[in-house]
Amino acid sequence: MDDIYSKNYKKFMIIPLIVIIPVLYLVLFSPGVGLGIELTGGNVLIIRSETELSTPVIEEILRNNFDLSEVSVSTINSPTGYGAYIEYSKNQKVIDAESLIEKAQLAIESENDAEAILFSVEAIKIFSEKETSFDNAKTALVAAQDELAKYNEIFSNNLQNVLAEKLGLGTNVEFQRREVSPTLGKASLDSGLFVVAISALFLIIVIFISFRQVIPVLGIVFAMLYDVIFGLAGMALLNIPISLIAISTLLMVVGYSVDTDIMLTSRMLKDKEGTPGQRATSSVKTGLTMNATSLAAMLAMIAVSYLYQIDIVFQIAAILFFGLVGDLIATWFMNVSILMWFVEGKK
């Protein structure tokens, strides 16, 4: 078995082409990959508990105690404990008041005090019945901000306390809470996309400087794209939304998978021993060892993070796992065939 490629490499090329079709379907159509709240804005409360948490119970507590416009609850059970993931949007009052206060601030900035007072008074009306009047715009704004802050304070404290109390979680609650404004979400998405574009550009430059031939460089780039699509398919299957950490994990997929491609390309182009087929075959042995260690490490991370509900690490490990599986196909069926064709063609 010192040359498995010479006779078959053209046939090998078909496999990645067939495999990519259902994978692309997963990513683009069903179930598809969505944006996480980090990038769209929204509020999430994650609670962990030793007693069982049930979705309908939590939903009912929230509905009875709070005036939330949208709530979605999902619960996770793992052998070491239970978790609840609660996504909610704040009620309309807060949203209205925030926008009035913002308008009042802008009015003060453009020195339109009368308008600022008007907006502030309207904002105060949302929370309290009492009629207010002001002659100083700044005082009015502060009063409106006070009302909103008071309302938020009560809300924040209650949400957690009521849940902790009704679910019997005790005082030392394991919770994680995230509130992201829509504008920050949008800005983060922009920076994420920008950074991905720059990273891809830098990467192509480094690879091009190293190998200086168009076809092999394209082979590596295609393989990386292939891996990223696999990572995305993993996200679609496991219902992991695109977040900043997912974006950086996809970059990590690239970093990992490019190792095998660089090793393969270097041996195919720079080595002189044996036939191209033999060189490719010996690369497979090295490459599979590289992939095997990474895959095994990822499996360990997936198992532990699932057991202990470390969401972030679970997502990282799962995306990497899928990316690395994609790399097996991309490198040892696709890129190897491209390189065989390139080297044989040059003879």
Add this chain to the structure above:
Amino acid sequence: MNPLIKHWQYVLVAIFLVISIFSIVTNIANTGQPLNYGIDFNGGTLYQVELQKQVSGEEIARIANIISQRIDPGGLRGDSISPVGGKYLMIQTAETNPIELEKIESRIRQQGKFESTLNGEVLFTGDEIKKVQRKDGYGVAKIGTYYEWNLPFILNETAAKRFAEKTFHQCTAISFTSAGKPVYECERTTFFLDKPNATILISEEQFDFDEQELLLGNTFINVPAETSITEVIEDSRINVVTYSTKTGLDKNALSAALSATEEIIVSPDIFTSVKSELETLGFTVSTEELKENEPWIWNVMNARQIIRLSEGITNEDVANVSQAKIYSQLNISGTRENAAVAFQDLEELAILLESGSLPTPVKSISKETISPALGKSFLDNIVLMGIIALIIVAGVIIIRYRNLTLAAPVIATILSEIIILLGLLSLPFIKQPFDLAAFAGVIAALGTGVDAEIVIIDELTNKAKRQSLSLFQRIKKGLFIITTSALTIIAVMGPIVLFSRSMPGLSNLYGFAIVAILGALIGVLITRPAFTKTIEIIMERSEKEEKKN
């Protein structure tokens, strides 16, 4: 000669291992933690504040400064605030209690309430300050060996008039100079920012302690020496009730206080039974914690500064208040031995007078909180995860090479890479806290590290190549592959590091990217040369033996 010392590669790894272990051990001894953990592991809250509009670098630094003074005066809680580009600010705090967090949030968002009082009467409030003049007369000037700072500001008409009345003849001539000019001693005004609208209940013991502390003064929190507790309480116009275990609660004083406000703040040594007694009286009780070596009451009242009047504005030269000259432009000044400190004093006071209001309003605040209990469990679990992953990787390597002479160096290299990576991250001048993202960076670095070691072994032991290439040429080929792959990591992660201080959101990934890059560099520059040397020595020996046979 000992072969370990003969080769620089081993010496290099040894030096870094020693530094790393030393740094980790020192950290454990000092703080009880091997690394500076982020909020993911210690618990805490990360705020991302978005401003209404893009501002200059200088302005956003000022905004960061203002926020820091409002939410964490004196830096006691150790909150960190850093600008991201010209529109965003990142604030990290150890606080996780929702009520406290909401307070911090409204402090960031809102304008503060400033007031200056004298003899229990208001001189002027933040709303009455027309303008702090940041152009004319503002700044630090060197006078002789001292640095004098000046802070001019303008009051509105009503306040200027009140100021002239209330400060009239507030200086007393205590002696005369040799030239016959009087030397005055003047009253002091107290500045408050965000003074609570609450009654204060303080135990006798705490009162006595605070009295001494205020007399001694404390430069960190701007308390001058010889400050009298009764004067500060008078200036605050807050109902302060003392509590003695002997006589119990002063019901008369409390019922008077209750008509003004239901809120009551109690000192931490007040018993729970007393607190519930207060609650039955109709109070809403909150306890304010004590900060070490600081007068409790000063912090509870949010007193910020004590400024002495000067005889120039107290109209000592006229006999009757009706003749008093009204000054709408006032000036506060002070001297310091050092320009930087003088400037800091000036800036702090300017912020105070501006009521901590931000030059550009806040558009939105996003926050993420992780409870300390959850952080602790994250940390325990990732340590477990790391150990399991290591064992599995070692297992795969052993199975693949079926040769401990080759597998042992791989495992030793992985271990030293982890130790050096964590060691360098634990160095005191590295500000990057270790969080889940940084952990992912460690995994990325180790993964590519193992890959590189496998490439080196296979390049050096490849049978076909051993016939045509010398050991040196094979090493060169191996190094080309691993250097290229390290460069790709740097290329992919570099932009995150580059832009994380200027683009919102990316700061969450900074730890990940910087650790991955650091890991790649440690691998290429420190551990892999030693690993390659080891495999080289092993190969030289086995090649010699093959020749003998």
